[in-house]
Amino acid sequence: MKRSGLTEKRILHAALALFVKNGYHGTSINDITKEVGLTKGALYAHFQNKGELLLKIIDEFRIEYIEKMIKTVDAHPGNAIDKLNCAISFSSRFALENPDLCLFLTFLTTELNTDVDFEPALKSVYRDYQKFISELIRDGIRQGLINPGLDPELAALTFMAIHDGVLHQWALNRDRIDGEKYVKTFRFIFVKGLMAQEQEEGGAAS
Missing domain, CATH: 1.10.10.60 (Homeodomain-like)
Structure with a gap:
């Protein structure tokens, strides 16, 4: 056929x-x-079989979300904070345009993270995601914009955890959540928490 x-x-x-x-x-x-x-x-x-379908969807997520986000953020001008904000903007647009694909890993990771057939593919996607965000945070530390006391790997995992939680709650409450305000809240809480002290003080004074 x-x-x-x-x-x-x-x-x-x-x-x-x-x-x-x-x-x-x-x-x-x-x-x-x-x-x-x-x-x-x-x-x-x-x-x-059904497993091949799942692996194809995981690969689709990598191509459409992770790889395109990296390409978009790399091309975005500005410092590390500007690029982190670009990553958040990309993610919010992607969630609106591809809700099922965006929620896919968030909803299924717990179910599949011990499945020997799918765990390697899932972990590979998340490692690529974490590596990219942690490099942005390292750049921000080198630029004096992000608190040097933060561990970039842990900060990246925190970004991913908050992002997944935001998606989960958006899926449950989208009928009563203002999406734009929700993204702004996520952006403020995460980015503000990364800032070096002098950057916070400068922002408060400006």
Whole structure:
């Protein structure tokens, strides 16, 4: 059977939505085929099993979110704080435009972090994410903008934890949350907490 890129995208989109809604283990191949309107045979012509679908979605997250965020932030002018703010802006836009893909790892990491089939792929994505944010923080320390007493690796993990928590609460309360104000609150709390003391004092005086 001829493989169709459009059909593969439909399958991935349906699987992603179901994984976010019901969890990976709570979603069956039958659920996915029913959602897409395909037979099992037609789905298996594109993907060998449910696990291959999940790994493809993880890779899609890496390409569409991590790699594009890095490219966008690297091209953004300014110092490390400017670039961190760019990363936050990119993340907020991505969440609005790709809610399921953005929530995907946030919702499924707990379920899958001990699964030997998927743990390496999940950890690899998060390592790339942490490495990039920690390098921005190191740059900020070298530039005298960020508190030198902070551990860049731990600060990056804190950024990721807050970011995931923000996404989770946004998903639960989006009907009553002002998204723009929510992002501004996240931005203020995290970036303000990173600032070197002299930067805070200078900001207060200006």
